[in-house]
Amino acid sequence: KAGVTQTPRYLIKTRGQQVTLSCSPISGHRSVSWYQQTPGQGLQFLFEYFSETQRNKGNFPGRFSGRQFSNSRSEMNVSTLELGDSALYLCASSLDQGGNNSPLHFGNGTRLTVT
Amino acid sequence: GENVEQHPSTLSVQEGDSAVIKCTYSDSASNYFPWYKQELGKRPQLIIDIRSNVGEKKDQRIAVTLNKTAKHFSLHITETQPEDSAVYFCAASRSGGYNKLIFGAGTRLAVHP
Numbered sequence: 001k002a003g004v005t006q007t008p009r010y011l012i013k014t015r016g017q018q019v020t021l022s023c024s025p026i027s028g029h030r031s032v033s034w035y036q037q038t039p040g041q042g043l044q045f046l047f048e049y050f051s052e053t054q055r056n057k058g059n060f061p062g063r064f065s066g067r068q069f070s071n072s073r074s075e076m077n078v079s080t081l082e083l084g085d086s087a088l089y090l091c092a093s094s095l096d097q098g099g100n101n102s103p104l105h106f107g108n109g110t111r112l113t114v115t
Numbered sequence: 116g117e118n119v120e121q122h123p124s125t126l127s128v129q130e131g132d133s134a135v136i137k138c139t140y141s142d143s144a145s146n147y148f149p150w151y152k153q154e155l156g157k158r159p160q161l162i163i164d165i166r167s168n169v170g171e172k173k174d175q176r177i178a179v180t181l182n183k184t185a186k187h188f189s190l191h192i193t194e195t196q197p198e199d200s201a202v203y204f205c206a207a208s209r210s211g212g213y214n215k216l217i218f219g220a221g222t223r224l225a226v227h228p
Binding site for chain 1: 146147149151157159160161164204206208210214215219220
């Protein structure tokens with residue numbers, strides 16, 4: 001089975017621009033979560049989607065948004081980029097069989113640099 | 116609020132020694148505790164996980180223990196090898212948390228030959 005695929009791997013953007021990152025989950029996985037990884041703050045939860053619905057959201061400003069499509073692929077968008085948004089953005093998928101937490105499988109991430 | 120503290124931040128051992136990483140969580144509703152290994156430039160990979168109805172779980176050289184009363188859980192790696200060198204993250208999640216993992220800050224493990 002193919003793993004979680006994230007595109008692009010690297011992005012360089014300028015302050016004020018917006019960016020869209022893409023994630024294709026493992027086949028059959030319906031839950032997709034997004035995390036931000038930085039040296040200072042570590043791994044922080046952004047949001048989670050299941051069946052095209054956002055089920056949970058972390059403590060990030062409204063500039064961070066996402067969506068999920070009917071094929072479970074997900075995108076996240078960051079508008080009005082700030083220097084502090086420079087980070088590795090990780091997508092994770094899980095089987096989510098209902099009730100209990102399922103193991104998360106991470107993609108290789110998208111490294112975003114804001115200049 | 117939700118918080119996971121992880122210690123130590125760095126750990127250096129000789130090949131063949133054991134390594135122990137400890138985490139403490141604040142949310143008493145947490146019931147799922149995974150551990151991830153992240154090698155330099157690579158994605159976090161799940162190495163072992165434990166649920167709150169189990170006190171200990173072992174997989175070859177890796178074991179995890181959970182003390183719900185003290186809200187502690189620990190990762191034990193025995194007979195360490197140089198390829199165990201990586202950053203290890205503990206995490207906690209609650210039932211109905213919809214895959215929201217609260218991560219510890221990470222432990223950089225170096226295994227010297």
